[in-house]
Amino acid sequence: MGRSSLIEVCGLNSYYHKRQVLFDIRFGIQDTGITVIMGVSGCGKTTILRHLIGLKRTGPGEILVDGRDLGKFSEREMQGYRRRIGVLFQSGALFNSMTVSENIAVPLKVHTRLASETIHIMALIKLNLLGLTEFGGYMPSQLSGGMRKRAGLARALAMDPEILFVDEPSSGLDPITAAGLDRLILELRDALGMTIVVVTHELESAFRIADRLIVMDRGRILAAGSPEEIRASHNARVRQFLERTSDPRGVDPSGYLSRIVGSETMGSES
């Protein structure tokens, strides 16, 4: 592709309570552009995200950031890395005891020596960016789900991060609000040249915003490429995921019928 990889995942394996959830994951996150990791719930995409932001560090394999393995970062190096990234969690993860503006100001107050007035203006700029100008003084509990996410995004952007990670942007949102959030993410890429990594299970959203798609299934990468490449894929499981059909072999994979009827006699379903 010719672009430099900001983050390179090399053969990552991961376990939750002794169960393996990721198998030999390999991909790179390019500088500038939106990479979308998509798959059904439970395929391991959120686990990959947690590894990328340093919340999960076990499991053989490496994640190279500027050539060094994230899993081996000292606390100092991890703090340095985390100051360059912003994370939007699924629910927004706003701190309940403070207003939206105060939420955005938290990293600025802790990490910089900027004056309160400067920080206040920075918060306003971010609020405006997310269409929340009048809501700075609101408490998180007074906001709708969509607004909470946008507020969470404003806070994730407070320190002008190089890389933005977004966990399930559309979850809990109606299609219109979700599309609005997608538009915002695209704007961030275009106007600020940001590198953005999105984890989602929503097909439309993924194809709407992705420069690069990584399709996952049961802990493995099924396919990776541009949206056009993925759409044209001949891989049966990828097609199944895209077309949202039941198992292509037409056989009842979970054994539902044999359980309910008590025998294997029902056979093929298509």
Added chain:
Amino acid sequence: MIRWVQLLGALFLEQLAFLGRMGLFFIYMIRGILRPPGKFRSVVKQIHFIGTKSFFVIGFTAAFTGMVLGLQGYYTLAKFGSEGLLGSGVALSLIRELGPVLSALMVTGRAGSAMVAEIGIMRIDEQIDALECMAIDPYAYLISPKFLASLVCLPLLTAYFDVVGIFGGYVIGVDLLGVSPGAYLSGVEKSVVWKDVYMGIVKSICFAVLMVWICTYKGFYTGVDEGNFGPEQVSRATTDAVVLSSVSILAMDYVVTSILL
């Protein structure tokens, strides 16, 4: 047979892991005191949260405890003709035992449970993850201020408890049961020595450490072991924390008393 050994072994290892994790938590909690962000504002806020809001509860409990002590004490002492010692009896019981222990239990029930719930809810809502990803030490930001505030609040609340309790005993003993006010108050003055007050202070500090350590730990690790981050985990953590804190406080009471006596 083997299965029993395995179960026992697993249980033992589990408890060991628990103790280890609690130990590490304690270290991080202390380490967080010296790390950014600045503590002053947040400690003051926590003192309000833990201390001022417990004011009424403590006052109430102290008043009734003092009154009961006055009542019970009078009738017991009357059997030996020693009603005049009521002041000493009430004061010493409160300052050495009931003040620190009951204050700690009340604060655990009120502020301790609130701590567990607050931190637990933050845990299940990924707010603690958010702090970590913003390169903010969650211990320094959330836990250490509560620790420092508890160390300030609990001894003060205990002192307040003692005063109100002694007064409660006075009201019952003198106004109701006819003990002479002079006898009551001079009894207090004569029998309470620095060693008693010292014991009360040491106890309240130990109890403060136990309460905040256990409650913030339980809140912080809500749902982490089960992998299930829902509201039931928060309520379970709250109950567990209050029970564990209360029992630990009572056990620690015995230990400190036997060491200091």
Added chain:
Amino acid sequence: MLLSLPLKHSFRDGRLLIQLDGPVDMKTVPEIRRTLLGAAKRREVKEIQVDFSRVTILDTSGVAMLVEIWRGLARKDGLLRLNGLSESARRLVQMARLDRVFAIVDDLERGL
């Protein structure tokens, strides 16, 4: 006439032209802000033009600082001009919807 400021500047007829150098970000802004706000407060200063041609990075804190200077000048009907903004710096100011508020000029004022 030169005011005593730690940054490279020139001052003539009430207009202060200041040249910033290097990064204007969260680390450097507190210092720069102090200097510029101090200058904006002075009675002799009617206009400030900030030259960004040697600025390597501009982030949101820099933009916020410019807002504060603008406010300080607006109080006495003064003017804030910016020149020499890089492409990304200009985009940042645009994203904050402040490209209409600040007077962005493209020619470098002679004098330094």
